[in-house]
Amino acid sequence: MASTRNTRSTSVAVVVYVPEYVRLSSINQCIQDRNAIFVSVRKQSLDIDAARRQHGRIVVLERDHFVFYIDPYPDAFRCCYQSRNLVMTDLRYLHPFPPMFFNYWPLVLRDGLWSANQPPRLFFVNTHDRDYIQSSSADAHTIVEYYAGSDDAAADSLLDFDRFASIARKKTACAMHFFVVKAGHVFIAVDTNNAASRYTFSAAIKHRVVRDLSTKTESVQSLAAASRRLQARRAEMLPQPGFQLRDSDGRVLDENSPFRLRIVRRPSRAGIISDASANADGNAAADAGNSGAHERLCATSFGPARKKTVIHGSAAEGAVFRAKAINGIVYLTLDNDYVTIPQRQTDDLTTSPRIPDKDQRIQIHYDKSGYIMLSRWNDC
DSSP states (O other), rough: OOOSSOOOOTTOOOEEEEEETTOGSSOOOOGGGGGEEEEEEGGGGOHHHHHHHHSSSEEOSSSEEEEETTOOOOSSSEEEEGGGHHHHHHHHHHHOOOOOOHHSSOOHHHHEEEEESSEEEEEEGGGGTOOOOSSSSSHEEEEEEEEETTTTTTSSGGOOHHHHHHHHHHHHHSOOOOEEEETTTTHHHHHHTEEHHHHHHHHGHHHHHHHHHTSSSSSSHHHHHHHHHHHHHHHHHEEEETTHHHHSSSOOOOOTEEEEEEEOOOOOOEEEEESEEEETTTTTTOOOEEOOOEEEEEEESSSSSSSOOOOOOOTTTTTTTTEETTTTTTEEEETTTEEEEOOOOOOEEESSSSOOGGGEEEEEEEOOOOOOOEETOOOE
């Protein structure tokens, strides 16, 4: 038994058999490969029934298609390679396995092979995010290429979009008009034929952006133009040397003074905030929903390349915030926990009992109207 790719094994890992005549390097990589176990075998010695009894679900690669077996179905499912990550996502997450992909991404039978009705999307993922595995539909129907770079490669100057575009144009089984680069905690959609045409967005709207680009409801150019119009209307943030948190009347709030946040503009249907977000107000509330051990604050983001995370939603009685200064840094706290942005893949504000690391801190800004806006640390 030999692993032929750098993979991770979990309790739901899919075992993928690679016969001796299959050249793995010629097959597009998938995000789910990081959660699969690749085994080199001689096809004549592969006992399918024994492998199924041992693993429950297996995949066998062939030169021009792949086959998967899953209990309790006795027959083999033969599939086109463009559907591989889609199928492997379902194989990993659906247990016991109903054939949901036949309904979710309708697979159609063409020339004896099951194939998705759209080509997969090409994602470029930083090697620091090699274990980036999601189960959302935006990530499921994809192929992936990994690129080397710093862990904070969100800046356009650090990314070689022309090289990415050249790689994308050589692909034969993916959406040819755009690709997506995952760079730090943002995503960048790029026009394959014009790498200078780009649109940066957050995980919060990834599903909608990828869907609309795939169906050509939107183009990279149209999304970028809409984002520029939104940016022009957005409130200007003011530099705040020696930051002090003030209430809606301009009074400085003493450290540990309780206050609530009042939302002054709700998000649009598209989940995009169009103006200033919130102000400190002794009589107003912020949104906080229960998600287990700690409160989970609902959040969204806006802007083109500069993501802003904003608390929004219905007032939640009892959500009392405080400002706490530690070594010259002002932290927001909620119920004695620190408000933080712990996940690079999402825009969720959560709380933690420990002081957040620098890349998990929120930063508070004022606009000219005196409202406060929240962003990731140094992401402004």
